[in-house]
Amino acid sequence: MQQDKILAGEVNELVLAIGERRRVVATYNGKRLCLEPHLLFFRHGEPYLLANNIAKQQLPDGETKLGQFKVAGLTAIILESDTFSPVAGFDGQPPRADDAVVLTVTG
Numbered sequence: 001m002q003q004d005k006i007l008a009g010e011v012n013e014l015v016l017a018i019g020e021r022r023r024v025v026a027t028y029n030g031k032r033l034c035l036e037p038h039l040l041f042f043r044h045g046e047p048y049l050l051a052n053n054i055a056k057q058q059l060p061d062g063e064t065k066l067g068q069f070k071v072a073g074l075t076a077i078i079l080e081s082d083t084f085s086p087v088a089g090f091d092g093q094p095p096r097a098d099d100a101v102v103l104t105v106t107g
Contacts, residue, residue: 013077014040014049018103023054023080028073036084038066040102041094047071047102050095052087064088068095 017024017037024035039050049069056067064087092104 011047011071013079014071014074015103017079018105021083021085021105023082023084024077025080026074026077028069028075034080035069036087037105038086038090039092039094039104040071042100042102043096043098048099049074052084066090 013024014037016022018040021036024037026033026035034054035049035051036054037049037051041048041050047070049071050066051069052064053067066087086105090105092101092106094101
């Protein structure tokens with residue numbers, strides 16, 4: 001069952017990162033990314049991470065768009081000591097109404 005992955009292995013690093021507002025470095029689709037995890041959620045029984053990819057360019061209006069990452073695709077996750085502040089306007093809500101929130105950054 002995929003929901004068991006939320007409590008196992010590297011996913012624990014994501015839970016800590018959200019709870020402590022710490023950046024993570026991980027490999028996703030063969031690329032090394034530095035992420036600021038904001039929300040861990042389930043969609044159709046699969047865990048996903050909503051995070052700011054700090055290397056990705058902001059939107060033209062200067063707003064930051066959070067990306068969605070399937071947790072199964074995140075490997076070699078390393079919890080960094082650097083902390084972050086949540087993206088301005090982030091309300092803790094999942095991307096879709098039927099997504100189930102597991103953990104989110106607060107205020």
